[in-house]
Structures are given as C-alpha cells and as structure tokens.
Amino acid sequence: EELGLPTSRYKFASTFEEFKAAVEEIGLPCVIKPIMSSSGHGQSVARKPEDIERSWHISQEGGRAGAGRVIVEGFVDFDYEITLLTVRSCSGTTYCEPVGHIQVDGDYRYSWQPQPMTSNALNRAREIARKITDALGGYGIFGVELFIKGDDVIFSEVSPRPHDTGMVTMISQDLSEFGLHARALLGLPVPAIRFYGPSASRAIVVEGDTDKVEFENLEQVLAEPGVQIRIFGKPEVKGHRRMGVILATDESVEAARAKAERAYNALKVNVLPR
Numbered sequence: 001e002e003l004g005l006p007t008s009r010y011k012f013a014s015t016f017e018e019f020k021a022a023v024e025e026i027g028l029p030c031v032i033k034p035i036m037s038s039s040g041h042g043q044s045v046a047r048k049p050e051d052i053e054r055s056w057h058i059s060q061e062g063g064r065a066g067a068g069r070v071i072v073e074g075f076v077d078f079d080y081e082i083t084l085l086t087v088r089s090c091s092g093t094t095y096c097e098p099v100g101h102i103q104v105d106g107d108y109r110y111s112w113q114p115q116p117m118t119s120n121a122l123n124r125a126r127e128i129a130r131k132i133t134d135a136l137g138g139y140g141i142f143g144v145e146l147f148i149k150g151d152d153v154i155f156s157e158v159s160p161r162p163h164d165t166g167m168v169t170m171i172s173q174d175l176s177e178f179g180l181h182a183r184a185l186l187g188l189p190v191p192a193i194r195f196y197g198p199s200a201s202r203a204i205v206v207e208g209d210t211d212k213v214e215f216e217n218l219e220q221v222l223a224e225p226g227v228q229i230r231i232f233g234k235p236e237v238k239g240h241r242r243m244g245v246i247l248a249t250d251e252s253v254e255a256a257r258a259k260a261e262r263a264y265n266a267l268k269v270n271v272l273p274r
Helices: 016-026 051-062 119-136 164-172 177-185 253-266
Strands: 010-013 030-034 044-046 070-074 080-089 092-095 099-104 107-113 140-149 152-159 199-210 212-216 227-231 237-249 268-272
Touching (some): 010 016, 016 051, 016 070, 044 051, 080 164, 080 177, 092 119, 099 164, 119 140, 140 164, 164 177, 164 199, 164 227, 164 237, 199 253, 199 268, 227 253, 237 253
Antiparallel strands (some): 010 070, 030 044, 080 092, 080 099, 080 140, 099 107, 140 152, 199 237, 212 268, 227 237
C-alpha cells in the first residue's frame, strides 16, 4: 500500500464475520491464506458459497502459526508466475535468473530456471522486487513472487528468506539461495551470481502418518548425467510433507524438466507404519 505496487484485489480479516464480508466484497472465486504460514499450509480456494466456512476453518487450523488473521485475495488473470530471488548485501542488490514454478494447493511441486520472459517484463519485475526489498531493508535473500501477464507484472507476496521454489539454485548456480543468504547475512559481498544453465527441480512430497520413510531405486534416479537428489532427513510425516527434491540440468528448460520428471518417476518411496 505504501509503495503503490500493483496487486490482486484483497482484504484482511480477523474474525469469521469480517471474513464473510471480505469474501462478499472480493467475490468468488477467491484465495484464502493465513497471513503467517508457509508451503501452502492453511491456504484454500473458495469457489462457491458452500466453500466459505470450510475455507475459514482451513485457514485457522492449517496455518503454521495457528489461528489468526487471514487475507482474502481475488483471482488474477496471468500467463505465468515467477519467484525473483533478490539478494541484498553490502555490495548492493543482486538478482538470480527468474524461477518459474507450478504450485498445487499453494505448495510448490516443480520449478525451473530461467523462466522465459520479455525484457520489459523482467525489468519491471526487478523494479518491483527492488522497491519491496529496499522498503523491508536488511541483508539476505528475498523470494519475491510475481504474476506476469504479457509485459505487466503484479506483486503477489514476499518471503524474507530462501524460497521453496528456489531449491533449483542448488544445481543451477555457483551459489545456491542458501549460500547467498548466508553470505549476505554475514556481511560479505555478493558481487555477482554465476548461472550455469537451464535447470529444473521436482519436489518429493510424501503422504501418510509415519516416522519411517525409505527411499529406494536411487541408482536409477541418478542414472542420467546432470541429475542430483537431496533427501532432507525430516523425522516424520503427518498428512503430507516435502521430504526431498530432485534436481536436473540440460540444454533447455524443457529438457531439464523432463529429465527431473524421469528421475522422479524412477524413485520408490516406502511409507512404513510407526
């Protein structure tokens, strides 16, 4: 609001009554999000009147910070969405190549780098990312999410930390988003980011209620050149949880995405009883 950035229509709500009024004003369909959460937890889409109460309960029970204030957002007509990883350090502001991604229920499943964009859209995206991160201040990496429609850029949200869609940088760059974050926070310069080439990631999401997950067939997962896997070592799953990521590089984004998908399909995940 202070910066005058273009956004979707939105309203905040702290009570169920305020929430119903916000949905009525924004209109259906709309997206409901807890204002403090991550990985899509507590997020839902209300498409018809019967969804309104259900979406409120999801927002109050599913958010990472518990019950509380929500934001109701109107749908945006866009061609694609990106995360523009923006680094603020003692040497100034630096940008990674734009990250394209696909989300399911607000949770990232695929990402790739670079997302093809017009030069006008990319310049506008960097302007918006610079405005919002300068206003927030501090050193570190920011995941600035943006909707793109032609050359128009609409601000969605910002995460003042490494972003889930940015895990592709673990194979695409000389410094991953985590390395960039650490270097900036330590007060060290980030004069440039070396981008290696088209890359993709595929999230490994496990469903169930267990503290025993096995990953098998890794020799087939890693059979092709330019493929890596990261298993996060998280202790348990309740419902669904991102437990790892497959990374791939190739001559084009399309080829990298296809390679990551082949590796993912080769992976066998065993969910054992507690």
